Amino acid sequence: MSRVISIFNQKGGVGKTTTIINLGASIGKKNKKVLIIDVDPQGNTTSGLGLNKKDLKTSTYDILINELPIDKCIVKTSAENVFLIPSNVELAGAEVELVKTKNRELRLKKALETISNEYDYIFIDCPPSLGILSINALVASNSVLIPIQCEYYALEGVSQLVDTIKLIKKGLNPKLEIEGVVLSMFDGRTNLSIQVVDEVKKYFRGKVYTNIIPRNVRLAEAPSYGLSVIDYDPKSRGAEAYMDLAEEFLELSEEEF
Ligand code: ADP
Numbered sequence: 001m002s003r004v005i006s007i008f009n010q011k012g013g014v015g016k017t018t019t020i021i022n023l024g025a026s027i028g029k030k031n032k033k034v035l036i037i038d039v040d041p042q043g044n045t046t047s048g049l050g051l052n053k054k055d056l057k058t059s060t061y062d063i064l065i066n067e068l069p070i071d072k073c074i075v076k077t078s079a080e081n082v083f084l085i086p087s088n089v090e091l092a093g094a095e096v097e098l099v100k101t102k103n104r105e106l107r108l109k110k111a112l113e114t115i116s117n118e119y120d121y122i123f124i125d126c127p128p129s130l131g132i133l134s135i136n137a138l139v140a141s142n143s144v145l146i147p148i149q150c151e152y153y154a155l156e157g158v159s160q161l162v163d164t165i166k167l168i169k170k171g172l173n174p175k176l177e178i179e180g181v182v183l184s185m186f187d188g189r190t191n192l193s194i195q196v197v198d199e200v201k202k203y204f205r206g207k208v209y210t211n212i213i214p215r216n217v218r219l220a221e222a223p224s225y226g227l228s229v230i231d232y233d234p235k236s237r238g239a240e241a242y243m244d245l246a247e248e249f250l251e252l253s254e255e256e257f
């Protein structure tokens with residue numbers, strides 16, 4: 001069975017998309033078959049993996065609204081062993097259209113059931129909101145990976161995030177767990193970053209990955225070339241950090257099964 005993991009934090013700009021692209025690409029490099037589903041209408045994961053958002057034949061929208069078979073919506077990406085269900089701004093409309101439909105929270109879960117053995121890992125990139133798109137992602141997942149930025153107010157909104165996970169667990173998806181917490185945009189020169197790491201570790205006891213992602217300009221540049229940092233600059237600190245994180249991630253997630 002594929003393990004399905006949502007990358008979720010309702011705050012924007014915390015490193016969800018950067019993490020899904022580069023953790024996904026790192027895991028792909030380690031010979032695991034990865035599917036990434038872009039559930040954010042901004043489509044940053046889609047363009048970051050080398051696809052033109054304006055030129056999509058099919059997308060996440062077709063799965064949620066048109067109930068198109070999921071295997072018709074999967075495309076190759078610039079990253080080795082990484083496949084993608086892309087998205088673009090059309091998906092913003094799905095938020096409204098789904099209100100009128102039956103089983104609207106279960107659409108993605110149902111679609112994934114048809115390919116449940118074909119990938120080692122399925123990662124879902126969530127939009128920065130707690131709406132029906134994020135709910136579809138959380139209902140379809142085994143677990144949640146939470147990126148947190150090492151900045152002021154890092155823990156702001158985190159209790160709401162944890163409450164949302166609890167709510168989904170209580171109602172629609174009793175098996176949902178926290179996979180782990182990724183600290184991102186760490187700057188070792190500032191006391192602030194170091195303090196945030198301590199605070200987050202206290203809050204999420206035992207759930208925070210040892211490998212922390214530093215602030216690294218290569219990570220910010222890579223998406224404009226449609227490449228993961230692993231392909232754009234494999235020797236950069238950003239690439240090394242995500243490869244190390246992938247190793248830790250795989251060790252821990254394989255332990256659980
Ligand atoms: P989210 O998906 O949570 O909104 P992103 O992954 O898009 O967040 O990151 C927000 C911005 O910060 C992007 O411009 C991205 O390139 C940049 N960024 C993310 N992680 C890093 C990092 N470790 N170092 C430098 N820039 C980063």
Ligand code: MG
Nearest residue numbers: 016017040044
């Ligand atoms: Mg994003």
